[in-house]
Amino acid sequence: MTQYIVRRVLYMVLSLGVLSMVAFMIIQLPPGDYVTTFVHMMQQRGIAVDEAMMRALYERYAFDRPVHEQYLKWIGNIVLRGDMGESMAFNDSVADLIAERLTLSVVLSLGTLIITYIIAVPIGIYSATHPYSVGDYAGTVFGFIGLATPNFLLALILMFVTLRLFGWSPGGLFSPEFLAAPWSLARVWDLMKHLPVPLIVIGTAGTAGLIRILRSSLSDELSRQYVITARAKGVAERRILFKYPVRIAINPIISAIGYLLPGIVSGEALVSIVLSLPTIGPMLLDGLRQQDMYLASSVILMLGMLTMVGTLISDMLLVVVDPRIRFEQKN
Amino acid sequence: MQTAKWMPVLLGAALLMATSAWASGEGEDTASSDAAMTMGGEYKEAPMLAAMVAAGELPPVDERLPIEPKVLEAIEEIGTYGGTIEVFANANHPWNDLADSPERSQYPLRMNFDGSIEADQAKAYELADDFMTFTLYLREGMKWSNGDDLTAEDFVFVKYQMDDHESIDTWGYPGQVDTVTAIDDYTVQLNFKVPYPRIVLDMLHWRGSDWTVVAPSTWLKQWHIEYNPNADAKAKEEGFDNWAEAFNNHHTFCCPAKDVNKPTLHPWKWKEHTTTVRIWERNPFYYAVDTAGQQLPYIDRIVSQTVNAETYKLKVVAGEADYAGAMTIGDFPLLKQNEETGNYTVKLVPHVNGGDVTYTFVLDNLDPVKRELFNNVDFRRAMSLAIDREEINETVWLGQAVPRQATLNADVSFYKSEWGENHPYNRYAPDEANSMLDALGLDERNRDGLRLMSNGEPMSFTLTYDAGAEGASEQEILTHELVKEDWAAVGVEVNLNPLDSDLIRQVETEGTMDVRATRTSGMEMYDFLSGNGGMLGVGHRGAGRFYSWWGAERGNVPEADRIGEPPPEDLAMLYQLGRADMQSTLFGSQEYRDVRTKIFDLHADKLWTIGVVGMAPYPLVVRNNLGNVPRVLPPWAEAWLTMNYYSNMWYFK
Numbered sequence: 001m002t003q004y005i006v007r008r009v010l011y012m013v014l015s016l017g018v019l020s021m022v023a024f025m026i027i028q029l030p031p032g033d034y035v036t037t038f039v040h041m042m043q044q045r046g047i048a049v050d051e052a053m054m055r056a057l058y059e060r061y062a063f064d065r066p067v068h069e070q071y072l073k074w075i076g077n078i079v080l081r082g083d084m085g086e087s088m089a090f091n092d093s094v095a096d097l098i099a100e101r102l103t104l105s106v107v108l109s110l111g112t113l114i115i116t117y118i119i120a121v122p123i124g125i126y127s128a129t130h131p132y133s134v135g136d137y138a139g140t141v142f143g144f145i146g147l148a149t150p151n152f153l154l155a156l157i158l159m160f161v162t163l164r165l166f167g168w169s170p171g172g173l174f175s176p177e178f179l180a181a182p183w184s185l186a187r188v189w190d191l192m193k194h195l196p197v198p199l200i201v202i203g204t205a206g207t208a209g210l211i212r213i214l215r216s217s218l219s220d221e222l223s224r225q226y227v228i229t230a231r232a233k234g235v236a237e238r239r240i241l242f243k244y245p246v247r248i249a250i251n252p253i254i255s256a257i258g259y260l261l262p263g264i265v266s267g268e269a270l271v272s273i274v275l276s277l278p279t280i281g282p283m284l285l286d287g288l289r290q291q292d293m294y295l296a297s298s299v300i301l302m303l304g305m306l307t308m309v310g311t312l313i314s315d316m317l318l319v320v321v322d323p324r325i326r327f328e329q330k331n
Numbered sequence: 332m333q334t335a336k337w338m339p340v341l342l343g344a345a346l347l348m349a350t351s352a353w354a355s356g357e358g359e360d361t362a363s364s365d366a367a368m369t370m371g372g373e374y375k376e377a378p379m380l381a382a383m384v385a386a387g388e389l390p391p392v393d394e395r396l397p398i399e400p401k402v403l404e405a406i407e408e409i410g411t412y413g414g415t416i417e418v419f420a421n422a423n424h425p426w427n428d429l430a431d432s433p434e435r436s437q438y439p440l441r442m443n444f445d446g447s448i449e450a451d452q453a454k455a456y457e458l459a460d461d462f463m464t465f466t467l468y469l470r471e472g473m474k475w476s477n478g479d480d481l482t483a484e485d486f487v488f489v490k491y492q493m494d495d496h497e498s499i500d501t502w503g504y505p506g507q508v509d510t511v512t513a514i515d516d517y518t519v520q521l522n523f524k525v526p527y528p529r530i531v532l533d534m535l536h537w538r539g540s541d542w543t544v545v546a547p548s549t550w551l552k553q554w555h556i557e558y559n560p561n562a563d564a565k566a567k568e569e570g571f572d573n574w575a576e577a578f579n580n581h582h583t584f585c586c587p588a589k590d591v592n593k594p595t596l597h598p599w600k601w602k603e604h605t606t607t608v609r610i611w612e613r614n615p616f617y618y619a620v621d622t623a624g625q626q627l628p629y630i631d632r633i634v635s636q637t638v639n640a641e642t643y644k645l646k647v648v649a650g651e652a653d654y655a656g657a658m659t660i661g662d663f664p665l666l667k668q669n670e671e672t673g674n675y676t677v678k679l680v681p682h683v684n685g686g687d688v689t690y691t692f693v694l695d696n697l698d699p700v701k702r703e704l705f706n707n708v709d710f711r712r713a714m715s716l717a718i719d720r721e722e723i724n725e726t727v728w729l730g731q732a733v734p735r736q737a738t739l740n741a742d743v744s745f746y747k748s749e750w751g752e753n754h755p756y757n758r759y760a761p762d763e764a765n766s767m768l769d770a771l772g773l774d775e776r777n778r779d780g781l782r783l784m785s786n787g788e789p790m791s792f793t794l795t796y797d798a799g800a801e802g803a804s805e806q807e808i809l810t811h812e813l814v815k816e817d818w819a820a821v822g823v824e825v826n827l828n829p830l831d832s833d834l835i836r837q838v839e840t841e842g843t844m845d846v847r848a849t850r851t852s853g854m855e856m857y858d859f860l861s862g863n864g865g866m867l868g869v870g871h872r873g874a875g876r877f878y879s880w881w882g883a884e885r886g887n888v889p890e891a892d893r894i895g896e897p898p899p900e901d902l903a904m905l906y907q908l909g910r911a912d913m914q915s916t917l918f919g920s921q922e923y924r925d926v927r928t929k930i931f932d933l934h935a936d937k938l939w940t941i942g943v944v945g946m947a948p949y950p951l952v953v954r955n956n957l958g959n960v961p962r963v964l965p966p967w968a969e970a971w972l973t974m975n976y977y978s979n980m981w982y983f984k
Contacts, residue, residue, distance in 0.1 A: 170646060
């Protein structure tokens, strides 16, 4: 077991090294770089940047150095000092930028996750145990609508509807007075007031999907012989349901934990962009679009790392939970 | 001393009338109702600052202002202090709507609505008759936002301790500047290598700002090794490798400033910024007052949130923005519908763009057959005649733009309508276009009805437009679609080729584009050689490979880096005129207008760039109780330079 874990961790470090290179190269692939983006932005505002200024910018960002040199400097600083470099577009250290948005990303994703489970699990169980009832149909209709509606569209519609009906401020997670304020109870309350729309939007598709998965796997399980046997022996219906089939039916949800970690950090980028939420997703997109290379590479690297850690955790959990894998290891 | 009163008085008067016609209410004088008087002082200050003075945190207002502060006249009425202005920046281009410093600041000189130039931050200025020397007289007692004096040293420091230091990042002085001398504490003299009358225009905008020519030297010296022997140690203490890195970090000016404590001369100074919000607060040492002696600005605070384009519109519709201009004409109906509930007024502001959609046939195309065709003025004229501009204007631009050729905007003082609206080829005459093309030997067609070129290939071109984040608007793309149909009707096919901005820059020197779509500026002070927006396809980078020839001529590009063939003669003539314009004519003078008239006569004659529509207005949303916001654009500059220029006098009624 220990040997297995050590080997996995070693592999992980190796793949992280490769990943960091790929992440760094990806940003270099499209033509141009941040300086050309910047010059273009300036031009749009009527500011013509001449050659001398461009040269100054190239030197400032060290773009005149060879790519491998830039890469080694970047990765060296990360490994040695945890310094991910400077974002050119935001003119701030990447670590600070990520930290600024990490909390909100996690709050949003965890909130969605919890809400999704709270809504989906009971409905899924009800649908499976009462197939073709009115409640099942209602849940199914909701599920299909949720799956079929593109999230960004739902976001736009909800933003407009809540603005018209309740006068809620569209987009963002804070009122203006709390935007840059330090954390306080008032700020948390303000955040709570802005959360419903994003939570509903992000949660809908997930909830719908979860209901469908749970309903099908649970109804499969319910017709198994051990259930019939238990029922024949007179075990109470509720006890049968929760003691065995539900626990098995929930399994696929648990095994997805590997993808949960990166999802929590960067999930729902599209919705965040539409709703102008200050999370990691939109920042990554901006970074890629503006060729803000240290920002984009660092975020990609971080997401990759989280995926790997997540997979490792779920693999380890499987070893613990599933005896078959344990036996395989022993042989 | 050179003064630049050049605009016909009539035009100025017309603008002023337009301004006051908008102004709601009859400019009643609300001066000083809320202003706190300083004890026995001459000037008044904001209550927010008066409190700080009372607490001993600030010197009294009279000591903070220069001996002779700049006195500004309100365009509507004298305002009252206070309030936070809430604006939004469109995430795709977070530059507008007060969202960054160059747009809401003042500079050494300013241009008035009537086009006259006067001193602003500076007390006076002087340009020698040979255009070789420029002198700025500073205001004695004027201060940076941290209370340091603004002196001639702040200009000299940039030239010799920053520009000339390899390890310091700077944009610095224009290349034409040879020396910068402090005549005394309050007099700076710039000497040029070549005659440089444009310095007057440079001093009107960011080129005369703390981005380039001036810096808070007293404050910055603590990180400079020549003034502080311990600068390296100080840098290490702050977590930098060496003094230059620390210096750059504190000095970096742009977007946003890295050190929010960096002193400024602007009406507001940084308070804080994150990736989603930027906050500024009033600069207690701001150097200007209104005619009632109240220190400006009126508004205490700017809060600018960065949101995406759709949220931006919803925020405006919801009435959350006090001021918003980053939208296109297509948004006007939505904005108008919600005027009442949003408690704002939306007006269509005429834009100074000479051309909102213009097409340039790439003259140095690699294909010899296409090149010959594109260089034939009759071909370009025929293509112009084939465009139904009226229909495009009505269906796409809500009938609000002007069907015209690509040229200066119609309010420019030396404008000729034959350049734009009444250009002989600014008509829709498909039959005439057909016969002109036939006469060019393009009379054979293939089965699809496409004309055949001399090499037997069908006339099928690509039309390249910028599809990047700041690229073509919805209206522009729809216009391309309609032009495609119009040209197909005369047997010429174009395929739309949306490219990202970076890709365009890469291919523009390769001679592979056929037709390039751009916007063209149309302002009076249009900088011919370094203008933006493609410059009618001839200036700056829009000229593709020809640019390398001109760059080589100016010494900016090594001779060996010239690519392609030299520019054709007529284009070279245009370039020479542009050079003359830059080096020897003073903005606003008769010579200036003469040279420019020649330039645009040439443009009209050669039709290098075909215009479709221009001067399309854009919607400007202003909170109903926000006063002193100009609602007309002077013809001399781009919106970014003009609308927010007056923000130090905006106030909440």
